[in-house]
Amino acid sequence: MSIEDDVDAPIGTLEEQAADWIVRQDGTVLDEAEQSAFSEWLAVSEHRREFDRQNAIWQRYRRMASLPIREENSARAYPANRRTSRWRPAPSAIVRRSAVPAIAAVLALAIIGSTENWPARLRADYSTGIGERRSIALPDGSVATLAAGSALRFDQSDGARVATLLSGAAQFRVAPDPHHPFRVETDEGSVTALGTVFTVEERAGEPEVIVLEHSVAVRTSSGAKAVVREGESTTFTAQSVARPVPSDALAATAWTRGKLIVSNRPLSEVVAQLGRQRRGYWTVRGEAANLRVNGVYDLDHPLDALAALEKTLSLKSIRISNMFIVVSR
Incomplete structure (x- = not known):
């Protein structure tokens, strides 16, 4: 699902539905219509189990981040008479709905433990952590x-x-x-x-x-x-x-010197490489993923590199602290 998707499109998987409700309630109070829809959704036993499972993980991540959700350059206009349903976010939560794909992905990563490849690390004689060379x-x-x-x-x-x-x-x-x-x-x-x-x-x-x-x-x-x-x-x-x-071997191995040198590479690939330098989840959604990028970026300062990309390419981002970032156009 992309940030650019139709906001009236229903949220697909059970994991994404649970993530949507977690995002809506994080730091806000549900209105009467939302609370009614949430109660109806939560009445299904498998929904309750998935919500409780993901919410427990999410609260651990929120304590780690210790920062409120921050939304940047993401204001959009929505029709006042749009219909709502129990699968669709109410108007007050539309902007937060954009973060659902990232939240769902982060929760999945936490569940399977793939932010650190522990099976490989346990078998290794030598290993490096996130952002370490x-x-x-x-x-x-x-x-x-x-x-x-x-x-x-x-x-x-x-x-x-x-x-x-x-x-x-x-x-x-x-x-x-x-x-x-x-x-x-x-x-x-x-x-x-x-x-x-x-x-x-x-x-x-x-x-x-x-x-x-x-x-x-x-x-x-x-x-x-x-x-x-x-x-x-x-x-x-x-x-x-x-x-x-x-x-171009020197450019291809620039990471050994703490640099990322890219020539005509898709933005999604560049952001993924920068994201590997920090804990969390960084991704690009919609048409921005295919934008071509040229430049030299500092792997030791990935946030500065991402800020430069956002400014140069006129991008926007939705952030949950600096750990979980969704970039779009």
Whole structure:
């Protein structure tokens, strides 16, 4: 559901309905019509269970944020005679209705614990938190630089050095040792260093490899192979390797220096990368998601970067503190 959706459209899922009622009551008093609709909705047992579950989580998040809901540049005109129903927000709650997709998503994230990838972190020898970058000296003398929210395991056995990237992204500067190959393992396949500096990023089943020095050999789980040379990048799945293409390696690895350099990238992608530098949930809704962005942004100050984007592109945002932000046009 988008901020730009018709305000008369019914709220779809039970999770979103519960989130809508939580948003409406947060810091305000329901009017008589809203209270009647809420009571009718809450009378259904599965509605009550979902509301209680999400409200308990939401109150924990509100205590963490300790700031009231703030709405920016979001005034809109609505017809005075619009119809209301138990599935639709009353006029006094229309602006807050815009935040429902973000609230529902945040509650879901809290429920499944995905704001921190704990399964990966528990399996890792090295990990970074939200907004943290760290360079690590591995036991073999190589250096791994981890991006925010990354997890890495390292093992030396059977004549090989194996770094398993469990989540996130890492840049590797490999210590020379021709008798003990250095290999990075992912769920989709492996990347073997041929005396090199390179990065590997896990991206929804399609890892990306960028080579800064020398070359690497990529081998997928199904046996497909490719060599990626200095100045090239590629992606791969468990079945295949994409053809390597020229890459601006310095720009692509700017995150290791605390910068985000983008050229003609969609706003949704840029905001997602900035959002990974902080706890919470940042997203872009409606047509603004496809706006193309160019620029250099400071990953250590993501709020300043987002403010610059809002000003430059004439955007607006709905915020619950600075943890949960929905950007639109």
